[in-house]
Amino acid sequence: MRSIDLFLFAFTSVRRYPLRTSLLLLAVIIGVVAVILLTALGEGARRYVTGQFSSLGSNLLIVLPGRNETTGGRPPVLGETPRDLTLDDAQALTRSRYVRRIAPLNVGQAELSFGRRSREVAILGSTADFLPVRKLSLAQGQFLPPADLQQAAPVCVLGIQARDELFGPEPALGQWIRIGDRRFRVIGILASTGQSLGADIDNIAVIPVAAAQRLFNTASLFRILVEVNRLEDLKQAEQAIQSIIRDRHEGEDDVTIITQGAVLETFNRIFLALTLALAGIAAISLVVAGILIMNVTLVSVSQRTEEIGLLKALGATPRVIRLAFLTEAGLLSLAGAILGLMVAQAGIWIGRWLFPTFPLAAPLWAIIAAVSVAVSAGLLFALLPARRAARLDPVQALAGR
Structure with a gap:
């Protein structure tokens, strides 16, 4: 079976079950939107804070009373002034x-x-x-x-x-x-x-x-x-x-001297860690979407047993059957990721319009990661149903068993 035939087979299957397709797309869309918007909030906060400090100029020193360290003594006490x-x-x-x-x-x-x-x-x-x-x-x-x-x-x-x-x-x-x-x-x-x-x-x-x-x-x-x-x-x-x-x-x-560079570096580290944590939390929804794809694909294999048996009777190899179901899962995941990306960008534009002073922006790595994880999760969780479909006996499948 050629690549175009695999794609048409997967596309036809997707169109045949609109409700199932819509639910799967919605799950992937929510996951991608969550990852992109949460990382955009973290990145926007980082840009806002660092922008505030950068506006003061890089040749500024801030002298504060008190030493920012622990001194001797029992028990240790904060540096006194x-x-x-x-x-x-x-x-x-x-x-x-x-x-x-x-x-x-x-x-x-x-x-x-x-x-x-x-x-x-x-x-x-x-x-x-x-x-x-x-x-x-x-x-x-x-x-x-x-x-x-x-x-x-x-x-x-x-x-x-x-x-x-x-x-x-x-x-x-x-x-x-x-x-x-x-x-x-x-x-x-x-x-x-x-x-x-x-x-x-x-x-x-x-x-x-x-x-x-x-x-x-x-x-x-x-x-x-x-x-x-x-x-x-x-x-x-x-x-x-x-x-x-x-x-x-x-x-x-007995004074602490803060440089702009040190402040900016500290805030960059803090907000990068915060952004990564938010992205990790949001990525859980993509894993949930992958599990949903696996469950729905398992049901699909059960519903299409006779169709799988017919394909095998016509000469389709287990590899072709496996690729057909993986193509279907990949198509759904990719479509959901693209739609999620569009919805997330629309949300970012609305956020910029409502709060023009807040530099809301999704980093490129978050966009690439969201789309990659969405597609990878879809393919990974569809692997088990695809292998089950590929192992079906054609005679029993044609008999609907």
Whole structure:
């Protein structure tokens, strides 16, 4: 029997039982869609998070108080912080020839009020260099003026959402608002950015770092953002920062320095593992589809016993019978995989349309794996029924036994 005859035989059999064919196709489609959509979610999350960090630039260092390691002692305790990071520490970092600019941060929550309107927002204390370090832009006005780190000027810059909800259609620039128990003059409005590294930039108020320390009654810093002159100087800058802080903190290495590359590498590993786990869970549905194909094919062999006997009586070898049933299973699996791929792509397009900021995308390896596993599972689980059909005795088969 020629290849075209095998294909026509399988196609005719598929068309003869539309309900059975539809159920098998649906099982394969669901499996392929599950694999592709779940891996697309994992890959989209990875791209979104790494994109957020990449937007800060690759020559950025983040200095946090506390050592990220286990120290000696019984029992072992997490690395302690002998002293907090201060504005003097931040100022000292500017002496390094590898550092272009710094942006010390102090973060807290406070109530903004103007007239009868009020709302709770995140307050971020920093300096004029925060804008270029974080790659942000202004919609109106100006950012914090360049000044001494210790100068607590009563000025603030609002996120676009905070400005809209506090002032409505009224002009905001030049207005005096109350943040907590202190008054600040609005001098600028940040351009709409949305979520960035877990912070809603549209819903914050930025004030001078010294003013934030007085507002929250603290002398410590949340962290220090350090922009290095050149990407090639990243390692030297990290060592220089460690040396400066060590000298200021009585020889203690009590800060953690995070590089963008290390963060991106960590997130890539985490999300790759998550994506593979999701793909593995979804692939179970393809195995279930394969088992369904095996069961239905076994029933098909029982129903078509006389047909198999006739083929054998006409000279068909066991190999031809086996290939005929495997071709039928492969045809169903391939058709289901292709339809599942189309449905999954449609789902991805709809997801992009509903959530344009989320980079939903299925990796190529997931698409290839989904189609390959679907077809392989169909052929593998159809092997047992195909072998059973090939072993039928033609005389007994023609007799319907």
